[in-house]
Amino acid sequence: MTGNLIEQAADFIRENDGFTLIAHISPDGDTLGSALALYGVLKELKKDAQVVCGNRVPPNYVFLPYADELLSPEAARKLPFAISIDCADALRMGVSAPLFDAAQSTLNLDHHVTNTAYAKMNVVDGSAAATGELIYKLAMRLLPCLTEPISVCLYTALLTDTGSFAYSNTTPETMRIAADILESGIDTYEINRLVYRTVPYHKVKLLGLALNNMELLCGGRLGLTAVTLEEMRSVGATEEDTEGVIDYVRDVDSVEVAVLLREVDTDVFKASLRSKRYVDVSKISRAKNGGGHAFAAGYTAHGAFGEVYAEAVRMASAALEDEAWKVS
Ligand SMILES: [Mn+2]
Structure with missing residues (x-):
């Protein structure tokens, strides 16, 4: 993407206050x-700002600097300017919209x-890994250097x-940015331990259930699993504990497309899709009004479990067979 767009976003921040x-x-x-990280940048610039999210901070991210200042939308003030972050569509903002x-x-x-x-100014770079x-590029334009809290957030x-x-x-570019962030001297071993190597027992038990439910179809190229609300309750887990389950399904040697269905409310399921080499799963998610990337996407489905599961099998099988679903 052109630096021009980033510069416009930087101007939006420089020229305004109350975000x-x-x-x-x-x-x-x-x-x-x-x-x-952007909140940290705005603080450095002495700008009035708040961060909101429709859900609480997952336990593995509570360590992030400023995480304790994150507000629920109900607790937030009405400020004149709004910035959506990592939201592919307006629905991703949930109750913050x-x-x-x-x-x-x-x-x-x-x-x-x-x-x-969906915004007045849209700074979207599909080639950025994150x-x-x-935010790093914005920070470099707005601050003389990265502070340690901002670096921890960006890393x-x-x-x-x-x-x-x-x-x-x-x-x-991702590696160069990461290297530059590391120059600030942050403890990456500790960040890795807190994000990935700190798992509650009930999450491991849920993983066991989900893997036990897994099946292979399409000659092993399609891997599917599902977890119901009842199964989550049985081990004291919640929906957020399903995070990471899909990776085990995708990692099976024969699997090209992996699907995880998790029940989030009665007859409401969130589907996570992953592919390995050649299927563009964002085409599946888009057909269901979802979003995502070629190799990682998702959608929400309504209906009885059997129907939702059968539909996921149908779409994923078609994607595996049809040239139109291949990554271009
Ligand atoms: Mn992202």
Whole structure:
């Protein structure tokens, strides 16, 4: 993307005051790390700002600097400017959306190719591995140097959206940005331990249930699993504990497309999709009004479990057979 767009976003911040930063629902390391890093930048600039999210901070991200200042939308003030962070569409803001809609001007900072450009100013870079890369570029224009809290937030954003710099979205640029962030002397071993190596017992038990439910179809190329609300309750887990389950399904040697269905309410299921080499799963999610990337996408489905599962099998099988679903 051109530096011009980043410069416009930097001007938007320089010229205005009073910002609501909005992280997406079911927050991950990128939306939280990016939103809190930008919050840190705004603090350095002595700007009035707040960070909101429709969900609480997951336990593994509570360590992030400024995480204790994150507000629920109900607790937030009405501020004149709003910035959505890592939100591919307006729905991703969840219950924070009214704060965005009420703002006199809005900025959308994101890296999803499916972004619907719903803001007044849209700074979307589909080649960025994480929204954190955009926030880094903004920070470099707005501050003389990165502070340690901002670096911790940005590093976490990059680390989590690249699967520890292992996914195909990791570019030389991603590594250069990460290297520059490391210059601030942050403890990356400790960040890795807090994000990935700190798992509650009930989450491990839920993983066991989910893996036990897994099946292979399409000659092993399609891996599916599902967890119901009842199963989550049986081990004292919640929906957010399903995070990471899909990776085990995708990792099976024969699997190209992995699907995880998790029940979030009675007859409401969230589907996570992953592919390994050649199927563009964002085409599946888009057909269901969802979003995401070529190798990682998701959608929400309504209906009885059997129907939702059968539909997922149908779509994923078609994607495996049809040239139209291949990554272009
Ligand atoms: Mn992201």
